[in-house]
Amino acid sequence: MKKRLLKTSLIPLLLVIIMLGLTPDVSWASEETPSDWQFNQIERNESGYFISTGTDPYIIFPENDSTENCTLNNAVQFTIKFKPMPPRPFLMELFWRSEHQGFSEARKIFFVLHPEKKGDTINFVIPLKHQAGHKQIRLDLPRNLESAFIIENFKLIPINDLPEDALTIEPYYSYTERDACTPHIIIPHLIHTIKHGCSRMTKDPIFLLTWLLFITLTLFAIRFVTRDIKKQKS
Numbered sequence: 001m002k003k004r005l006l007k008t009s010l011i012p013l014l015l016v017i018i019m020l021g022l023t024p025d026v027s028w029a030s031e032e033t034p035s036d037w038q039f040n041q042i043e044r045n046e047s048g049y050f051i052s053t054g055t056d057p058y059i060i061f062p063e064n065d066s067t068e069n070c071t072l073n074n075a076v077q078f079t080i081k082f083k084p085m086p087p088r089p090f091l092m093e094l095f096w097r098s099e100h101q102g103f104s105e106a107r108k109i110f111f112v113l114h115p116e117k118k119g120d121t122i123n124f125v126i127p128l129k130h131q132a133g134h135k136q137i138r139l140d141l142p143r144n145l146e147s148a149f150i151i152e153n154f155k156l157i158p159i160n161d162l163p164e165d166a167l168t169i170e171p172y173y174s175y176t177e178r179d180a181c182t183p184h185i186i187i188p189h190l191i192h193t194i195k196h197g198c199s200r201m202t203k204d205p206i207f208l209l210t211w212l213l214f215i216t217l218t219l220f221a222i223r224f225v226t227r228d229i230k231k232q233k234s
Helices: 002-022 028-032 067-071 183-203 205-233
Strands: 038-040 042-044 050-052 058-060 074-083 090-097 108-113 121-128 136-140 148-158
Touching: 038 042, 108 121, 121 148, 136 148
Parallel strands: none
Antiparallel strands: 038 058, 042 050, 050 148, 058 136, 074 121, 074 148, 090 108, 090 136
16 A cells, blocks of 8 residues: 555656656746847857857847937946956947937947956946937947857946946047047047056056057167168268
């Protein structure tokens, strides 16, 4: 009787185990990546991370249904987890489109993302100043990005309500010829560029050595040409 009862109780248990084995594996990565995100030249590997598979990898995020966020100046918050963390700073681009316009070079900014010294995740915010109408966002990744990644968070937030726990990265804009000739626009941009360049030199030794080598070779070339011209004149 006991053996029969044991066999009877094992049958439902075995059925449960079989059903669990047939149930699709839904990891946290798939839950954090909505199905309505559009990927170009980006694929998911066996560990659930994304990898770049071409020269033009980018992600188009879903349309923003909030009328308020579409008409106000905003900031975009990202939390990206890398595996492994890239060893050097790298350039990324962000496009946006308005209600009645598509993605274009006129609605684009670019920024440099510096790797974290500790940990594998970068939580950052990109302010979109003086640019209204953010109906949809597209993030372009570097062509030579070798690290796998997962975007754990994407959010469009008001520019006057930036989170304190996120790193704010000032973007670069493509200025028109008129803007480039306007002192109060171009001078702050140049100052920011110089500051950013100095900051990058301290964080990226390869970048620093490359530019020092380039400057040294240029100076030697100028000196050689100058000496040759003096010899010819004499």
